[in-house]
Amino acid sequence: MDVHLTIHGRQNLAGQLYRQLRAGVMDGRLAPGQRLPSTRELALQLGVSRKTTLDVFERLIAEGYLRSRAGDGTFVADAMTRLSPPPTKPATSPATGSIWDEIDDALPMTRTEAPPDYDFVGGVTDKRLFPFDQWRRCVSHALRIQARGRGAYHDPAGEQELRLAVARYLAFSRAVVSHWQEVIITQGAQQALDLLTRVAIRPGEVIAMEDPGYPPARILFAALGARVVPVPVDEEGLIVDALPPNARMVYVTPSHQFPLGMPMSLERRLALLAWAQQHGALVVEDDYDGEYRFEGRPMESLKSLDTAGVVAYVGTFSKTIFPELRVGYVIPPAPLGTALRRARQVSDWHSCTMTQIALAKFMLDGYFAKHLRRMHKEYAARRAALLERLRGDLAQWFTPLPSAAGIHLVAAIRAPHDEAAVIRMAASGSVGLYGTAGMFARAAPRPALLFGYGGIDVAGIQAGLGRLADALSSLRGRAEGPLRQG
Numbered sequence: 001m002d003v004h005l006t007i008h009g010r011q012n013l014a015g016q017l018y019r020q021l022r023a024g025v026m027d028g029r030l031a032p033g034q035r036l037p038s039t040r041e042l043a044l045q046l047g048v049s050r051k052t053t054l055d056v057f058e059r060l061i062a063e064g065y066l067r068s069r070a071g072d073g074t075f076v077a078d079a080m081t082r083l084s085p086p087p088t089k090p091a092t093s094p095a096t097g098s099i100w101d102e103i104d105d106a107l108p109m110t111r112t113e114a115p116p117d118y119d120f121v122g123g124v125t126d127k128r129l130f131p132f133d134q135w136r137r138c139v140s141h142a143l144r145i146q147a148r149g150r151g152a153y154h155d156p157a158g159e160q161e162l163r164l165a166v167a168r169y170l171a172f173s174r175a176v177v178s179h180w181q182e183v184i185i186t187q188g189a190q191q192a193l194d195l196l197t198r199v200a201i202r203p204g205e206v207i208a209m210e211d212p213g214y215p216p217a218r219i220l221f222a223a224l225g226a227r228v229v230p231v232p233v234d235e236e237g238l239i240v241d242a243l244p245p246n247a248r249m250v251y252v253t254p255s256h257q258f259p260l261g262m263p264m265s266l267e268r269r270l271a272l273l274a275w276a277q278q279h280g281a282l283v284v285e286d287d288y289d290g291e292y293r294f295e296g297r298p299m300e301s302l303k304s305l306d307t308a309g310v311v312a313y314v315g316t317f318s319k320t321i322f323p324e325l326r327v328g329y330v331i332p333p334a335p336l337g338t339a340l341r342r343a344r345q346v347s348d349w350h351s352c353t354m355t356q357i358a359l360a361k362f363m364l365d366g367y368f369a370k371h372l373r374r375m376h377k378e379y380a381a382r383r384a385a386l387l388e389r390l391r392g393d394l395a396q397w398f399t400p401l402p403s404a405a406g407i408h409l410v411a412a413i414r415a416p417h418d419e420a421a422v423i424r425m426a427a428s429g430s431v432g433l434y435g436t437a438g439m440f441a442r443a444a445p446r447p448a449l450l451f452g453y454g455g456i457d458v459a460g461i462q463a464g465l466g467r468l469a470d471a472l473s474s475l476r477g478r479a480e481g482p483l484r485q486g
């Protein structure tokens, strides 16, 4: 291998190894098609655990830097786009010594080059079903409005008509009642989390979050200098009794725990609100995909149960429209509103007004509700197909976890198989599967996969799972021992 790997200390071993291997691929020291040492050899050579090397390989395979061939090994992917090597950092690089040198690498991006034939990646929606003709009309309307008047900066909280449309939509479909002036439009949920952290948390203060939890939130909180304390979840959601008493903020996904999927029970919701009130903490409710609910009755949002004013409700159009729209919103407790507007203004003034006006029209003219109804039906069919197979011919390998909402579900891998081996086998049949181990702060209690169905239709699900079953069966036939030893 033409890349020298070194490990410093015992901190974030996987992160160190991941960054060095990725850099080797990107700058060409690792050539396309080149075979890498086995995860076992590499673990021995570097003095790290086999799990560390497996996790790193799995992530690099999932991101398209490496590919694996069943029984043959792991290779540098052929279709890597070469970027010119980054200029060597001057000794006095302005970033040196800042917190940005220490936090985890960039957030994962959905792979666009050479995706697998059947990709169960999470966090994507199906744009083929989006009504672009209606959207075009809304954008034309927004352009006509934009062409009028002077070029000027607008309200950091967002365009009035979009705030109104969001307030109406939330009252009607999520039982979150607010005045439009309480709604602050953001660049996706991520910016809402960023602004909330900036105004509510000082560096060194504690943010508690679910474990497993949403990695982009964890990375963001750490980057802003917070001490992030993982709090375990069980089948009722966040274990409120395990919250650290000094937490100033608690980040939760009560409608559809990310990634495991269960809703937070009503009892826990009430306990969390009482806890936050008693400890003077802010609760951030990330309702990222609760629109898609397939079973049972909708549970009251934390915001709608919040009589003490401790909840900031965060939502997004990333799952209902598509992520690159970059529109989300937050309804904070009233006293935080002014600080959030200021934080937004000094950060980037406000979101693009054309997108906001177009989206407001899309919502107020009823196109959004129609699109949601259509997608709900479509995703329900995909989810049903996926569950039927996971509980049917794939039940010898997987156990789906209970989940009533959203556009992904998690299935535990049955012993003795492990995440990396199943992902590798799937990749050999051009099926993209993704593990959940990286979403845990502590060691994951059991191997599990996240099956996203936002970007794969029923036919794809059937064909992809067929290939997966074949790959897993052939492996079982060939291997003497369990997959773990493969």
Ligand SMILES: Cc1ncc(COP(=O)(O)O)c(C=O)c1O
Binding pocket: 122, 123, 187, 188, 189, 190, 191, 214, 253, 258, 286, 288, 315, 316, 317, 318, 323, 327, 328
């Ligand atoms: C838990 C969670 N929150 C929020 C989001 C959406 O974030 P954004 O609105 O920044 O795209 C996602 C998307 O995958 C998510 O999984």
